[in-house]
Amino acid sequence: MSRGFESHALRHSNHAASRQGGSRVSDQVRTRTRARKTPTFARHGRLRKSNPFTALAKVAAAAVAVVMVSTVSVAAIATYDVATTVKPGVTLENETDGPAPKIGAIPGGVNLLLVGSDSRQGQGDAYGDPDVETSVLNDVTMLMHIAEDHSSATVVSFPRDMFVSIPECPDPSGGTFSAMSYQKINTTLSYGGLACTVKTVEQLTGLAIPYAALVQFNGVAAMSQAVGGVPVCIAEPIHDDHTDLDLPAGEQVLQGKEALQFLRTRHGVGDGSDLGRISNQQVFLSSLVRTLKSSQTLSDPLKVYSIAKAAAKNMQLSNSLNSIDTMAAIAMALKDIPLDKVVFVQYPTGAVDGGVAPSEESAQALMDDIKNDIVPVLDPGDAAFLSVPDPSEASAGDSTDAGGATADGGATADPSADPSTGDATPAPEALPSDVYGQTAGEHTCSAGRPVEDQ
Template structure:
């Protein structure tokens, strides 16, 4: 069984290279990964922590032992920045759960629709509610309330959590020199003032923020389409950060780390920079094709006169049972209404196979027994087609309207 958030007992410090992911939420994942290699004085910029039930701290730098479950929340509060206008309730614009497998061979990022109709437990003096939109959990009881809501929904332990604001997305995209995205058809979102023509764009700053926020400019204008559009950004940001141009540039790495710690509210379990580094080291060697972004399954409906997303609990249980059992997943659904596979995606040249040379020239060719010291490879779980998404290694384009 995966040991989510267990403490490492040994391990030497080493550089952090790889990260999983992006968008509002990818920014969170990326931030956490890079923050571990920042100059130590960045710790003075870390905001006060949020207490979570069952959280743990990590005493040494080294890849965290076992699996990790970490909730990433993007707030729409704007933190009083007048550039974002008058904000009402502080809602969870984006809620994503990062799972790193126990053997650190794969990772899954689950996006939860903001309008998903879920029970919300008693939080911060508020009574429990049987059916409310997931995004309201943040206004009821802050980050810890959103964590408890997702824990109840998924049945998973979540010992780590972080919340990021709009400015973090802007600073993250600026730190890497912009994020390239493909737009299949024009995006015209009059609601937030985002206009992008079909083609390739490198987005940074305000444009990057608006891209991950756009709803009425992609797909059918729903939050479900917005999630698949965000995954276009997430996968590209992951590829950008993993590239040598970013990782070999200390200014960019420091900028990523600074964008993380200065714009995030983190659980107490993430307050220590060694904790951030330990999670980053668990992500370091995961291939992009083994980092999957998926969307919690559900369909649109109404409740109390409001448009909501009705959860498909039976199909979702297949996903979360796989995560709980630490099994890799295979996506069988498409990328979603807000995106499509890029027809001009780069194609890797096939590497010619080299004939194997027998270790013993006199070998008879008989099959050898499997190495009993190696653990068996976990069987991949094929997800229902209702669970849409893509890998970080898949090149996709945003589908405008």
């Protein structure tokens, strides 16, 4: 039986505008009917509960799956609690049953949704009074897409203040929640849980998402500590009383609670918006990917074990990720992707009353690239919320001039040339200028926001 979904939203939305928009259908967020290219996914199944010796084997295999993308995604991909039993999984609409893939790169492409919750439940008193009841919102929503040939990966961040239409969602306690025409995407977790967030992103993007994972604050902090900290460049000091973050300019190695504060701050960076926070997160995520690849983390059993242990205690997973073989196979598809082919992008939006709404044409261009496994080419952009180039990287690149000649007068190879003929191939077309982001190979700095502007 359908529940009163619209009234439920009014209690949980963290913005006055969302309370006024429950009955409106936005032209900007109305889902378009479009042909969907069916991605290739590996079929998967669930493993039976095992004895303690088998559980240790699962830990070793899970460790392989702890790779790249973010503290959220690293936490999301490592599956099992190494000390106890597997937590109950979440059923997704696009899951399929079948034999789990053997250890090795998963065949075909992958779409995996990574969700970070702002719930304080079970998180201790480090983030406020745990006894004070608060709404449960998806503070971070990221979609990771791996190309079918495993040559690239794109991670799309969806602004938490973006208004979207929400489809009918199953109520974890029974029944269903009614569809909603115009609500913020960060309310989906409070309605129908992880499965509802997945359905909403599927409707928005036109992509089937068979894998998903949810992580809370302690998981993010523990994961950053398990990897030994993540070095980040800070262009201007960051001070944010809302998250108790105080960082001087320069390179800082962040881990534990300080890393979480850095990922959560919005008042202390850029223009103080959630878009500024996403750009700030991309500084961290890009460095995390470089750190994992340069430190050979996946080849160090002790590092991998600590990461898996830290992750598994703070996750809720879709049933599809309750197969250790499936997760290890996803990791194997990721580990050899070049840094410049790992792209972090913000889902394009435009300002509306009380938040932002999808930029229809730009979003369609981005999703077309993803569906066709084209590595997104980003316009540099100069928005106030963006991170800034690392000056040390800029000066290091001065040895090559704009014409492609090296400092000693030699010519550099044309990266667009066909190696068999030497002829230049057409460069991919850049996405619209309101699709912001960076690659994991780009070194950028977080731009602090003056206290007087907060």
